[in-house]
Amino acid sequence: MIEYNNLTGDDFLAEDIGKTLDFMVDTAAALMRTGSPTTRTETWISKIGNKLGFEVDIAIIYTVIYITIRDSNGNAMTMTKRTGNLSSDFDKFIKIDALVKKFVDGKVNLSDAHSQLKFILSADFSYPIFIRLIAAALACGGFEYILVGGLMSALASMVLGAMVYAATNYIRLLDNRFFQQFSSGVIIAIGSWILMPIFKGSALNGIISGSIMLFVPGLLITNGFSEISQGSVISGTIKESEALALLVALVFGISAGSVFVGGLKF
Amino acid sequence: MNLIVQSLIAGLASGSFTLLYNARPLDAVLGGSIGFIGWLIYSLTLGYGMVASTLLAALAVGLIGRILSRLRHIPSQPLIVGGIVVLVPGFMAFKAMNAFVIGNSTEGTTMMLNAFLVAASIGTGLVVAVAITAIIFRKK
Numbered sequence: 001m002i003e004y005n006n007l008t009g010d011d012f013l014a015e016d017i018g019k020t021l022d023f024m025v026d027t028a029a030a031l032m033r034t035g036s037p038t039t040r041t042e043t044w045i046s047k048i049g050n051k052l053g054f055e056v057d058i059a060i061i062y063t064v065i066y067i068t069i070r071d072s073n074g075n076a077m078t079m080t081k082r083t084g085n086l087s088s089d090f091d092k093f094i095k096i097d098a099l100v101k102k103f104v105d106g107k108v109n110l111s112d113a114h115s116q117l118k119f120i121l122s123a124d125f126s127y128p129i130f131i132r133l134i135a136a137a138l139a140c141g142g143f144e145y146i147l148v149g150g151l152m153s154a155l156a157s158m159v160l161g162a163m164v165y166a167a168t169n170y171i172r173l174l175d176n177r178f179f180q181q182f183s184s185g186v187i188i189a190i191g192s193w194i195l196m197p198i199f200k201g202s203a204l205n206g207i208i209s210g211s212i213m214l215f216v217p218g219l220l221i222t223n224g225f226s227e228i229s230q231g232s233v234i235s236g237t238i239k240e241s242e243a244l245a246l247l248v249a250l251v252f253g254i255s256a257g258s259v260f261v262g263g264l265k266f
Numbered sequence: 267m268n269l270i271v272q273s274l275i276a277g278l279a280s281g282s283f284t285l286l287y288n289a290r291p292l293d294a295v296l297g298g299s300i301g302f303i304g305w306l307i308y309s310l311t312l313g314y315g316m317v318a319s320t321l322l323a324a325l326a327v328g329l330i331g332r333i334l335s336r337l338r339h340i341p342s343q344p345l346i347v348g349g350i351v352v353l354v355p356g357f358m359a360f361k362a363m364n365a366f367v368i369g370n371s372t373e374g375t376t377m378m379l380n381a382f383l384v385a386a387s388i389g390t391g392l393v394v395a396v397a398i399t400a401i402i403f404r405k406k
Contacts, residue, residue: 143357222350
């Protein structure tokens, strides 16, 4: 029997079906957690299985992954995994994608690929907080300027957007996205009421429109539609539903926040 | 001139947005550049209606993103996100939901429908871009 550590696609033995499935499930979960589209993940995971001589059936329904592999003798194994919250980390996504490509091209064996995957997932490649805050400020200010207009409103949005981003990303009171959206809405409503007189000439409509841009699920709505049109109907529909829930939470948060400051008219 | 300035700001905003999702600096710059082009096309074709102009901009963003990702041997998602983030109807969807909350259901329904149409046009533009690039690269 060939040792697991020396396995490549050409000399695979059926005994390692479990280890293969482990790698496939972990890779699928990693890709989904770092922002890979559903269809791309399904394609890559099928290629991994095919490379090792398996027939693969994979279904990714939003946060749940189902994979069944079958060898040439008809032995089959199925594994299910829940991925938890989906987010985007493009750096990790690109690295995992490159690793899968290397594996499919036969440049790395199964064992090494699996340990490299674990290394990529455990490493922290995120930017320092001040760079993230500057990026959040530039994004909010820029969106305000092009969508609504007004220099002072854009400046106020930059300040408020960075503050809310810091509050929701670095002070994690609850790991609950709905609550995060709601509390962001409350902070935005109160913050815009405080900042409007400080930034003379700014408009409430402008400040709020800029600062909410990091929290409105516009990307989720668009990705949901893309997935529906590419055949992942259930996954896409669930994304649309989640986007609606997040949007409701944000708007309710702003409404609740405006009550504290005696009502906002925008 | 104003259009160029606006597009540059759109590019800056979309590049910054991709940084928040941990894109490496070069990818953020490329995402920002695609955002600049996307907003420029959107603004230039706005006369044909919001849905048509968004569709054209999304198609351009999808094509450029796919070609650049092919050249860089990376997935297209990080580049395309930078390009479409300025086009997505997030603010419109927010305004629609807000109209519902304050009791203005008619305005809310109209805005939500518009937001859905814009999201659908972005999705369509991207899917068409994927199909076109798949044909181009298959022939090579």
